[in-house]
Amino acid sequence: MVKSEEVIEELKKIVKQKGLKYTEQREIVLNVLLHADDHLTAEEIYNLIKTKRPDSNIGIATVYRALGFLEEVNLITSIAFGADGKKYESNTKDHHDHLICTNCGKIVEFMDDEIEKRQDRIAKKNKFRITSHSMQIYGICASCQ
Amino acid sequence: MVKSEEVIEELKKIVKQKGLKYTEQREIVLNVLLHADDHLTAEEIYNLIKTKRPDSNIGIATVYRALGFLEEVNLITSIAFGADGKKYESNTKDHHDHLICTNCGKIVEFMDDEIEKRQDRIAKKNKFRITSHSMQIYGICASCQ
DNA sequence: TTTACTGCAAACCCTTTGCAATTCG
DNA sequence: CGAATTGCAAAGGGTTTGCAGTAAA
Numbered sequence: 001m002v003k004s005e006e007v008i009e010e011l012k013k014i015v016k017q018k019g020l021k022y023t024e025q026r027e028i029v030l031n032v033l034l035h036a037d038d039h040l041t042a043e044e045i046y047n048l049i050k051t052k053r054p055d056s057n058i059g060i061a062t063v064y065r066a067l068g069f070l071e072e073v074n075l076i077t078s079i080a081f082g083a084d085g086k087k088y089e090s091n092t093k094d095h096h097d098h099l100i101c102t103n104c105g106k107i108v109e110f111m112d113d114e115i116e117k118r119q120d121r122i123a124k125k126n127k128f129r130i131t132s133h134s135m136q137i138y139g140i141c142a143s144c145q
Numbered sequence: 146m147v148k149s150e151e152v153i154e155e156l157k158k159i160v161k162q163k164g165l166k167y168t169e170q171r172e173i174v175l176n177v178l179l180h181a182d183d184h185l186t187a188e189e190i191y192n193l194i195k196t197k198r199p200d201s202n203i204g205i206a207t208v209y210r211a212l213g214f215l216e217e218v219n220l221i222t223s224i225a226f227g228a229d230g231k232k233y234e235s236n237t238k239d240h241h242d243h244l245i246c247t248n249c250g251k252i253v254e255f256m257d258d259e260i261e262k263r264q265d266r267i268a269k270k271n272k273f274r275i276t277s278h279s280m281q282i283y284g285i286c287a288s289c290q
Numbered sequence: 291t292t293t294a295c296t297g298c299a300a301a302c303c304c305t306t307t308g309c310a311a312t313t314c315g
Numbered sequence: 316c317g318a319a320t321t322g323c324a325a326a327g328g329g330t331t332t333g334c335a336g337t338a339a340a
Contacts, residue, residue, distance in 0.1 A: 019340095020294065021339045023294090023338080059298065061330085061332080062296060101273065110271070114263055115260050122244065122282065123284055126244055126287075129285045132283045133282040135278070135281070136279050137267065138275070138279070140274045141271075165318095166319050167315095168313080170320080186304095187305080204323065206305085207320080209306070210321085230304065
């Protein structure tokens with residue numbers, strides 16, 4: 001687990017390196033995800049910002065643009081499932097996959113070394129240069145059964 | 146691999162059992178997927194029907210409704226990735242996961258027993274009643290490297 | 291000063307819905 | 316006949332874009 005400040009620093013570095021501008025809005029969006037212990041949609045992030053920072057007059061379009069940018073530079077990742085559209089999380093956590101309750105939407109993270117190894121092997125066998133993977137197990141969680 | 150006619154028969158059975166009506170449109174949509182060797186979006190299916198069956202005056206809404214129905218009764222499945230929205234395939238093939246080329250969009254199917262077993266175990270450990278899973282490995286295929 | 295970035299609103303795409311007409315049972 | 320299904324067009328939801336104004340370098 002990486003510290004929030006370090007990630008913010010990294011954002012500053014990336015922005016500078018690309019000759020872009022550092023703005024409060026991008027920082028706020030990243031910060032929300034750094035402190036969320038859940039996967040959030042663009043709209044949820046927007047609403048959170050509206051609530052927690054009523055002074056910052058951010059627009060939903062800016063949230064989308066920031067999310068796109070942050071995902072592009074790999075500071076955050078997204079998964080898409082169901083009808084909720086994309087859900088984002090910060091990319092500072094260790095790699096993991098997702099168990100998703102199709103009833104209440106709850107997401108549990110997990111990680112299995114053997115599965116990871118086998119994925120690499122499968123990609124190699126098919127002559128794919130693997131860049132990432134995404135694995136979701138869908139089911140009904142204990143409290144929804 | 147199951148024969149197309151058998152699946153069509155199954156559709157007839159399901160429809161009758163549910164007290165619904167058997168329509169040519171649902172059959173056409175299912176048939177397109179049974180003969181596709183690729184994963185298709187709703188719009189691709191719609192366009193295919195328009196081309197191959199110019200006489201059938203089907204509407205895009207009907208395609209969506211048919212796809213929803215067919216997925217509900219488990220004759221087809223869908224995966225969502227990238228910006229293309231849901232892609233459908235018939236459910237008569239044996240279970241498999243997907244290797245996806247992020248450059249050309251090519252999809253390679255694979256299956257690994259050990260991964261399947263481990264998924265079941267992980268779900269059990271987290272007290273999830275597993276209903277399905279979806280696993281995609283993203284990378285660059287041989288011909289795109 | 292220059293250029294990227296922003297907020298707003300309109301546009302956009304894909305999907306769903308309301309409805310009158312149609313078809314199946 | 317009665318109910319499910321259809322095609323059409325309009326509505327919907329989520330996301331993107333054009334633009335004039337704003338703010339970072």
